[in-house]
Structures are given as structure tokens and as C-alpha cells.
Amino acid sequence: MTEKPVKEAEAVEEVVDVDALLGKLSKKNDEYVFKLRRILTDHQWSEERQKAVLQELLPEIITAQHQGKPATQLYGPVTEKANSLIHRPKKRKKVPFWLNGLDLTFLFSSMFGLVYGVMGYFNRNKPQTASGNGLMSLLLMAAVAGFAFAYYNEWSTKKKTDRRKTWQVMVMMVMVILVGSWAAGAVGMIKSPITSPMQWPVYLVVAVVTYGIHYLLKRRYHLRGLMAQ
Incomplete structure (x- = not known):
């Protein structure tokens, strides 16, 4: 009582x-x-x-x-x-988890787009001119990676007494990434313009556009980087 x-x-x-x-x-x-x-x-x-x-x-x-x-x-x-x-540094404002996750989703989208675009460029003379994952699979994988890193960054900045154990976080992240990879593969089996592999210039356009959105979000809301920097 x-x-x-x-x-x-x-x-x-x-x-x-x-x-x-x-x-x-x-x-x-x-x-x-x-x-x-x-x-x-x-x-x-x-x-x-x-x-x-x-x-x-x-x-x-x-x-x-x-x-x-x-x-x-x-x-x-x-x-x-x-x-x-x-002269002491100003305290960072608390940023919603979803906004950090969304920002990192666009960052990973730009990374994947760049990788697929470069790979497609060097394979452009081969019979299969379109390579890599479709747009939906790319965005899905980027979202899984983005929100996983956003959670990790939020977890790492908490006091040790207020956060989950390291092994629990690692197991959870591995499981999320595995499920996300499976889901991206399943989406890629659907035949449609947004799920089928694209031409290499399209991937580079996706990389530029999504990185631009990431840059604007980071600058507008003073978001942390990939590793909470």
C-alpha cells in the first residue's frame, strides 16, 4: 500500500x-x-x-x-x-522513432539503388539488361534495414539500466532482417512494373532521389546519422 x-x-x-x-x-x-x-x-x-x-x-x-x-x-x-x-553544446531535440526509421530507409534505398545501378551498368551488354530487385523489394529491404538501425541507435543511447540486453537486440535484429529478406524475395516473384527488375539508369535515379530526401530530412530535423552520429 x-x-x-x-x-x-x-x-x-x-x-x-x-x-x-x-x-x-x-x-x-x-x-x-x-x-x-x-x-x-x-x-x-x-x-x-x-x-x-x-x-x-x-x-x-x-x-x-x-x-x-x-x-x-x-x-x-x-x-x-x-x-x-x-559554449556548451545545445541538447538535441527528441526525434520520433518513425522519423529516424524513415530517414534511414531513404538512406538505404539510395545505397541499394546505387549498387544495383552500378552492377546493371557493367552488365548492360549481357542478354538480361535489367538486373537487381524491383522497386518494391528494394524499398522493403531498405525499410527493414532503416528501422532496424533506428532501433539500434535508440537502444545504444539509453542508459544500460534502461535497455535490453545486447544479445536480445542482436537476435531480434537478425530475425527481422531474415523475415524482411524473405518478404522482399516473395514480393519479387510478383510480375508487375514495380516488382520486376529495372534498367540500370532507373536504379541510379532512385538512388539520387532517395538520397536527396534523406539529405533534406536530416538537415530539416537535425537527425542523427547511420550510427547515431
């Missing part, structure tokens, strides 16, 4: 009262924070932006203050701390 209130309390985000904590600062720490805010103001930081930083720093300063450690010992010189705040 006592577990539920505890869990609910943990789920509620703690609100930091900046003004209250400022009143608890020692003279040295108060001077440190004053100088820090003055530097941030000189760099055109708004009051709201400064308050957000203080909500992060003040609890740490108060905790260290109770232990006899001033802010200078905790963070170093005020100019050094201010510089680290001003």
Missing part, C-alpha cells in the same frame, strides 16, 4: 524555487552567482534562460555549501564556469 504514493512522488518533477535558494546562499556563493549572472547578461542571456541555468546549479551549490565547499571549489573560477555554460 505504501509503494504507490512513493512512485507517484518520484514521477512528479521537482520544481526549484530560485528565489528561495538565492536567499540561502553564503556571502561568497552569492557573490559568485552575481558575477556569473552579470557575465551571462553581457552575453545577451535572457532572464528566463538564466533562471533555467540557476534551477540546475543552485541545488548543487547549496548541497556543496552544506559540506563546506564554496562555488569556486565546485565549479572553478566564475569566468571559467560562465564560459562552459555559454
Whole structure:
């Protein structure tokens, strides 16, 4: 009966009262924070932006203050701390899983299109002038690979305590790729313009178009790369 209130309390985000904590600062720490805010103001930081930083720093300063450690010992010189705040990298916005998967789908589509196009070019003088998989099979394989890598990237960025075990992820990815390959092969057995092998220039067009879409998505939404970079 006592577990539920505890869990609910943990789920509620703690609100930091900046003004209250400022009143608890020692003279040295108060001077440190004053100088820090003055530097941030000189760099055109708004009051709201400064308050957000203080909500992060003040609890740490108060905790260290109770232990006899001033802010200078905790963070170093005020100019050094201010510089680290001003130039620290911005946090990436959380991107939906489906958008990462879609972006990587277009990337893999461009890779497959390029490979099939080059292969078709070198085999263009052979009797079978069309080689490679059809458009539907190509897109299906690209989607399987794209969403598999998107899941892996999302998994790899989580804390170790919050993610599945490595062997489970590897087994799952292998199974997904095998099923996707089987499905792509089954689709290729259907005779239609979008499932039959295409001429090599068409593959190169697919490669260019899908890479262009991948480039625009990555630039527009600041998406991570193939290996979460």
C-alpha cells in the first residue's frame, strides 16, 4: 500500500524555487552567482534562460555549501564556469522513432539503388539488361534495414539500466532482417512494373532521389546519422 504514493512522488518533477535558494546562499556563493549572472547578461542571456541555468546549479551549490565547499571549489573560477555554460553544446531535440526509421530507409534505398545501378551498368551488354530487385523489394529491404538501425541507435543511447540486453537486440535484429529478406524475395516473384527488375539508369535515379530526401530530412530535423552520429 505504501509503494504507490512513493512512485507517484518520484514521477512528479521537482520544481526549484530560485528565489528561495538565492536567499540561502553564503556571502561568497552569492557573490559568485552575481558575477556569473552579470557575465551571462553581457552575453545577451535572457532572464528566463538564466533562471533555467540557476534551477540546475543552485541545488548543487547549496548541497556543496552544506559540506563546506564554496562555488569556486565546485565549479572553478566564475569566468571559467560562465564560459562552459555559454559554449556548451545545445541538447538535441527528441526525434520520433518513425522519423529516424524513415530517414534511414531513404538512406538505404539510395545505397541499394546505387549498387544495383552500378552492377546493371557493367552488365548492360549481357542478354538480361535489367538486373537487381524491383522497386518494391528494394524499398522493403531498405525499410527493414532503416528501422532496424533506428532501433539500434535508440537502444545504444539509453542508459544500460534502461535497455535490453545486447544479445536480445542482436537476435531480434537478425530475425527481422531474415523475415524482411524473405518478404522482399516473395514480393519479387510478383510480375508487375514495380516488382520486376529495372534498367540500370532507373536504379541510379532512385538512388539520387532517395538520397536527396534523406539529405533534406536530416538537415530539416537535425537527425542523427547511420550510427547515431
